[in-house]
Amino acid sequence: xxxxxxxxxxxxxxxxxxxxxxxxxxxxxxxxxxxxxxxxxxxxxxxxxxxxxxxxxxxxxxxxxxxxxxxxxxxxxxxxxxxxxxxxxxxxxxxxxxxxxxxxxxxxxxxxxxxxxxxxxxxxxxxxxxxxx
Numbered sequence: 001x002x003x004x005x006x007x008x009x010x011x012x013x014x015x016x017x018x019x020x021x022x023x024x025x026x027x028x029x030x031x032x033x034x035x036x037x038x039x040x041x042x043x044x045x046x047x048x049x050x051x052x053x054x055x056x057x058x059x060x061x062x063x064x065x066x067x068x069x070x071x072x073x074x075x076x077x078x079x080x081x082x083x084x085x086x087x088x089x090x091x092x093x094x095x096x097x098x099x100x101x102x103x104x105x106x107x108x109x110x111x112x113x114x115x116x117x118x119x120x121x122x123x124x125x126x127x128x129x130x131x132x133x
Contacts, residue, residue, distance in 0.1 A: 006130035016082045016125030018065040021045045026069030028054045030062045042055055042104040050118040058090045058114045082125035091115040
């Protein structure tokens, strides 16, 4: 990273959703036994819902969770970050889950391959840019 001063700027919800839609890899974040849990995940956005495929036990998915996605350039230190939080629902219908598994490549394979629907109630984001002058 360079020694150029950087500025963190909050972005609109619409821009945050646009960035979220344009990416596919992020992290499912939730609390379990009073400790934060962060799992790699793939996602897609559709009809006001975030569909997330992550290596997590279905029984461990809480009633609400956060999804975080970002993209930063290592050399310049610039980029963006988006966080969406809301109620969750594990997709248990076998046909629906299979459809999403075809659309979303697995991060890892194994018994804890779960597809979760998140209905975001909050979406927030920021950009990290070079400071002017």
